[in-house]
Amino acid sequence: MTAVRPLRRSFVHRRLVASGGHLAPFRDALAAADYGDPTAERAALSHLGLADLSPCPRAGFKGPGTAEWLDAEGVTVPAINRASRAAAGELVVRLGAREVLVLSASEAPSLPDILQSAWAANPVSPRGYPVPRQDSHFWLLLAGEHAPACLAKLCAVDLRPHRFAELEVAQTQAMRLSVIIIRDAGSRPAFHLLGDSASAEYAWDCLVDAMRELNGRPVGLASLGD
């Protein structure tokens, strides 16, 4: 029996292919699993690596009652412009008094799926409104010790580790795009970048160009799991 080809595409699908990405199903989408050199990709995550997490699940909620409803669902909502790790490792990102973003790199059902189901199943009010972050925003990860220097070529916010703490969030402009930048926790700097999905190829090209002098490279999702 022939496997059903996933219907969803990453917003940088063509760029992944052009970069030599090996595409594999990830949930209901195609994602760059690797670029043919897993060892180098794992090393790049320490140095400078760019991963496309756009196929990974994410959910957003905004409007009155959002924080209270999430709290009732057992999600601890951090302060505004801060992120926190949920129990299974998902990132819960507070974008405003009444706006929250939930990110998961898990292929299995995880907090974004659970919350979306819970919202649909339990029509209490107010509970905020879901916003389609899966499709409105690209999601890229820039990781490695040179990531701050790379982003300094594209963003005016000081993202160096001693100035931009772990799990701190910047809603700002980078590459002349409105973006959400989240610094992940960990010994090496790693930044999640989310922005207008229609501008994803532009953003990818900007980042690849900025990485060039720093010897950065794209990395596949497989390297993130190690």
Next chain:
Amino acid sequence: MSDARLPQPWGLHLDRSRPLRFRFEGRAYEGLAGDTLASALAANGVDLLSRSFKHHRPRGLLTARGLDANTYVQVGDEPNVAADRLPLHDGLSARGQNCRGSLARDRDQRLERLARFLPVGFYYKAFYRPSWRFWERLIRAKAGLGRLDPSSRPAYHDKAYLHADVAVIGAGPAGLAAAAAASAGGAEVVLIDDEPRPGGSLLYGRDPDGPARVEAMLHTLRERGVRVLSEATCTGLFADNWLAVVQGSRLHELRARSLVLATGSVEQPMVFRNNDLPGVMLASAVQRLVRLWAVRPGRRAVVVTANEQGYEAALDLREAGVAVAQVLDLRDQAGAQPLAHGLPVRHGWTVTEALPARAGPRLEAVLIDRITGQGRTAGEPEAIGCDLLVTSAGYTPLGQLACHAGARLVHDSGIASFRVEGLPPGLHLAGSVNQVFEPERVLDDGRAAGEAAVEGKPRPAPSADIVSHPWPIFPHPKGKDFVDLDEDQTVQDLRNAVADGFDSPELAKRYSTAGMGPSQGRHSALNALRIVQAAAGGSLGGTPVTTQRPPFLPESFAQLAGRGLEPYRLTPMHHRHLELGAEMMVAGLWYRPAFYGAREAIAGEVRTVRTGAGIIDVSTLGGLDIRGPDAAELLGRIYTGTYAGQPVGRTRYLLACDQTGAIIDDGVACRLAADHFYVTATTSGVDALYRSMLRWQAEWRLDADIANVTAAFAAVSLAGPRSRETLARLDGDIDLSPAAFPYLAIRTGRLAGIPVRILRVGFVGELGYEIHCPASYGESLWDLLLASGARPFGVEAQRVLRLEKGHLIVGQDTDGLTFPHEAGLEWAVAEGKPFFTGQRAIEVQARRPLTRRLVGFTLPPDAPVPPECVLVIRKGEIAGRVTSAAYSEVCGAVVGLAYVHPADAEPGARFTIKLEDGSTVEAAVTKPPFYDSANERQAL
């Protein structure tokens, strides 16, 4: 190599183990790693580097600092490269510029003979006769420096942001001390210097421990994590301590809490006849050449000085094997503190003229004379043979960056130079820019500035050292006593400017152009001010220098533009369009398919929709989710229609106006639930509309949430009589039958596994479905519809199709003043509503007689298609314009929309269109739609 290259230990910057080959003016030379192009040429005995801008006089090294235009050369396709700032590299090839022929045999040097016929301001007085056109070609041919190559590809330039607590600009002794003090105070410090190696005067001064002291300080700074940017020039200081720093091909945009300007000072030339000859140099230039690049700048020198540096330069020259024929101290005996050391010194003497060699451009001798008063001499000149004249008559502070931030350079008669006044908070000065020159005081001043920068407190200005002579200007009756070398402006030129009525420094600058060349007055402003004020009878003390604006040094456009960060937006189907041969067009930030293949394909695409099933990518349409109990109320206030009673599962036309009643957008409201509307908007209008909604909502505080979901949804419009059967070929859970899914309904469900919102709309006047799905499914949806038999059509075909139906496009068929009644959209304005944005203005306008009306028109099939915006003429006056027009195959006529006089708006009336070539064509007003006037096809 010439014997001008000195042996070790001279040449701090040089790596003698790495010879480099280069070419200048087509001739091959050899230099050393660490040389600049100018130092390497000097080491090879090359005196002539450029020709002056107006008179094409020969020019050579003056400052060896990269701050003047004398050393501008052409390197490849890049003009105006400062040779005394350009690091030498193997294979470098440069040419002189601003010459016809070669530098040595410049055919334009004869222009100098015309100099006396070209006095200051001559171009204001001369070029109106016989006419500007007569002169323009000649002037354009002579204008500009260097050669631009329009075919050259710009090198890669980019930008990067930098951050610091304290930024110190200038890594001379003051800057190093300031950086050390600031870093010791716990601040994060960035130290910026435009030289290849930090140290400034500690590297080329006579302190034997200078280089070692620099190394020790740098070691300390590195230990404290101070970031040092070398060969980096701060070209501008802007609001909130925002510094533009050019380093190589990168523009750093640096933001610091505090700034220390340790930018130093710039030595000022003396003014006397032929003071611009190659071989006339500043003392600092001589010291730099000798100590940094091991260049002996001449064989026999005369030194003129008013301070200690002239003596130090003389001693350096003597130690480097140059005969010092004479030292002339502008000061009298009592005021001088000579470091004579056996040098032949005359006090109260000056040079009055430099004499060029017959065989070449360089200095051969000088005339000297005894000073008898301000700018006057005894008239008993003596000649001294020399090939080098060194001057050290004073300094002005390099306070330009402070001036960019609001400070002023003001003349202080007590020190015969400028001082920086009015420093804004957060800005500190250190060292000679602060008029502190004594070496140990410079270090103290740097430390104090660094500490003040950390503390964020201003400090009183230190006492100034006196190093400048008040009048190093000795005009010559025969002229060529240059004040501004960039623009060949002499003492008499400035006096003439004052005589012509331009008697203030700012006016004289503009009239004479003194200070307006590439050096921006760095070497001329002080002397020019002295001359202008003396001629105008004004006082010097307290007079500000002319306005200093960024950039401090010339910048290339490539540096400013940097790497192209021009965002663009692509729909999920973008690459499919390219693969299908689409010609893409720009729509705001988006790219949309105009047509597939050649332009001639448009008619075929139109036929496809009229007879079969076509698909167009409409993902660029705006999308807004409006949710909450007050969602309908919110829409009712934003748009002109009513939505409270709109049934779930139905769509309704939307028209938005601003508070003046002008149309700003339109779209469709899709009611998905009692408290949920999915609203479409125009591609170009959605962002402004969304911002406007947010602003109103912040004021109204309705219980509704607004989300801009434009990019989250891909959308395909499927249109044509066969669109239902095309759609039915895909597995789906939506009943497509006309009864279950009538015209203007919306349904949600799944189509071939893709979650969709499907609208039955009729923009192009055929049975049609607008299918919206999450963006990441967009390409798959497109593929499925193609596989199902639909054929793509582009925006150009869509424009024809909608025009055949008479549907207007906001922004094309409306302008910033169009209100609904003019556009025939009064039907979309609900009456009896308590409020909507623009309601009052629309009501007022509706009570007045119309001044124009948008109407449909037709032209015979063989008539030319009027371009958009051609005029409608009525009784010889402009009555309106054509907004859209196209040939309609299905109508067999040219159809269009135009604004006409209301008296001409009734069907059957005729009006005149004036075409671009001046001809006219008579159009007949025709009530739209031009096609399927009963609107039956879209409701099938």
